[in-house]
Amino acid sequence: MLIRLEAESAASFAEQIVAQVRLGVARGEIRVGERLPSARELAGSLGVNMHTVLRAYDDLREAGVIDLRRGRGAVVVAGDTASVRSLIEAAASLVSEAARAGISSNELSVIIRGIA
Numbered sequence: 001m002l003i004r005l006e007a008e009s010a011a012s013f014a015e016q017i018v019a020q021v022r023l024g025v026a027r028g029e030i031r032v033g034e035r036l037p038s039a040r041e042l043a044g045s046l047g048v049n050m051h052t053v054l055r056a057y058d059d060l061r062e063a064g065v066i067d068l069r070r071g072r073g074a075v076v077v078a079g080d081t082a083s084v085r086s087l088i089e090a091a092a093s094l095v096s097e098a099a100r101a102g103i104s105s106n107e108l109s110v111i112i113r114g115i116a
Helices: 013-027 039-046 050-062 081-100 105-115
Strands: 066-069 073-076
Touching (some): 013 039, 039 050
């Protein structure tokens, strides 16, 4: 599982982890039943605090994407992959339309944050 964090992103590191895991599940890159790295391992590889990863894992658990069990770790259980795939397609379309209109990805991010 490859996760890349962007320090300059408006999203927190925990939010970026959640988004990338959900994206990986939706794309089939992370499969149901697959164990995610321990919070300590992932934090070490990303260079972030372990509590950041724990916060992300807790958010993923609340969303029904993973199951957290002592001794078993974080295991992918499901998630609404169809909805996430649909959102990915809509986002890709939006990015393409914005580019055609001369709007950069940074400007588009500002616009979206203003709407949210």
